[in-house]
Amino acid sequence: MHDVIIVGARVAGSATALLLARRGLKVLVLDRAMFPSDTLSTHQVQVPGVARLARWGILDAILEAGTPATRDVRFDQGQAVLTGRFPACDGTDFMCSPRRTLLDQVLVDAARAAGAEVRENFTVGELLHDNGTVTGVRGREKGAPAVTERAPLVIGADGKHSLVAEAVNARAYRAKPPQSMAFYTYWEGVPASGGELYGRPGCALGAWPTNDGLLMTYLAWPIARFGEFRQDVEGNFLRTLDAVGLGDRIRSGRRAERFRGTPDLPSYFRQPHGPGWALVGDAGLLLDPVTGQGISHAFRDAELLADAVADGLGGIRPLGKALGQYHRARDKAARPMYDFTARLAAINPPTPAEMALFRALLQRQEDSDAFFGALTGSVPLREFMSPRNMVRLVGVHGLTKLMLGQAVRGKPAGELPESAAPGSPGLGRLPWFAGSCRSGFRYEPQTSRPPTPLHAHVYDLLTPLAFCSPSRPLPSRPPPPRAACALEGFGDRWSLMACGRGVGWGQEFELGGLPGRKWGGGCAGAS
């Protein structure tokens, strides 16, 4: 009898196993793969992920295998090019990009060294249940008869197409269909001194140094163009490299590996626990890879889950309660990046307002580095994108544009509705919102005219927030007339923002309707 069975031995499974085994639990890890082996994934480990590897004592093995530490980063949107460094996270100030053949093997070795039993080449075929509680698994090693293994907890770390999640019918929420497709390959003999991120109309591209002196290049196109891309993978890849200005440098070297890619990039949260089971890694939380967060999120959640399981099985608190805490902590930590990633995965060009933000960052190295920190996860995204920080960076007028840009995201700049153009009256004066600014934020249609796409989008943002009703008005002071209003939400914290005539106003609150910090910016009149 084991304390825990983990299905899947890659980044989520082995990390959870090593943390649990180090706490003295009897852990069995099963994976149908053999290690070392590759998997369909690039492998940027963000700064917080690297910090965790250091804390677990296994970073040295990865660096000693020749994995370059990446400190410098270039963010190139054509009209604005930011360069800088990642802010440190727990004393670690670099990210790295170890091949999965290396990273996963180091994690498996560390789990074994901690005392976990790892069985490779072992496919789990089904879960065992007793009165609705998962009690174990049944599966077989290749060529061997089926065996049964039992434990009070079975953890699914078995990836995107998780058998465990399917067997327990784990509820998915905030799920999104694929928005982008990804292809990647490796080049040798191409000079690179840091990480590079490019955005151009219709594509995003990253280039990261990895083991054996190779440069990994990853590109994303909108999912709708997958068929077109696949017809000429090499030609389209090279044309994209040319479009971002990397083509000549890449051609000075040689392609070292085949192209790999997939359109299978949905996003979801899944209920990560139930009687006798839990999920970690992609099995429970999946993001589009465009922000390269899956591995670092798996490490974070392995720590959260290991704490909960050790407490629950160690009798410190009831297991169900501890796993509920894991669920809440995971969602709270992941939600800002989940929403941000979903926006990037649409591969829309930056709005004029976002370009204004990038241009503002050009003048401010410290803030530019903080922006890189937000991208890698060492600076909370919510903090960087807060209305207060945006007002500081782009001013009230810039924030107004940013808010309006947000509302019409998805439309190329040339198609912005007139009402969103700089200098236009803003949402507050439009019929759909005519009442909203004067009657204490009752976001009701004020006209029988059909909404424009802009209005429909903003109204969609507001409608789910049932507390914005006359019976539960926001504790707020109304914004100035002729204002633009917007809601920006990260996790359970939201900001209602209003700007106009040089005055910025806003209130942060939680989804339950609790008031939070007020902020103001611009000139007199702001609270």
Ligand SMILES: Cc1cc2nc3c(=O)[nH]c(=O)nc-3n(C[C@H](O)[C@H](O)[C@H](O)COP(=O)(O)OP(=O)(O)OC[C@H]3O[C@@H](n4cnc5c(N)ncnc54)[C@H](O)[C@@H]3O)c2cc1C
């Ligand atoms: C194109 C692409 C690029 C990406 N780039 C990055 C990036 O740069 N940075 C980043 O952080 N993330 C990236 N990701 C995401 C990253 O790959 C995942 O988040 C990460 O691999 C999740 O790890 P995991 O351990 O949860 O699952 P996986 O890595 O999917 O591992 C699951 C394991 O479970 C095993 N398994 C499954 N079913 C069974 C079964 N029935 N019996 C036994 N074993 C089973 C599998 O063999 C596998 O070894 C990318 C993803 C894609 C698709």
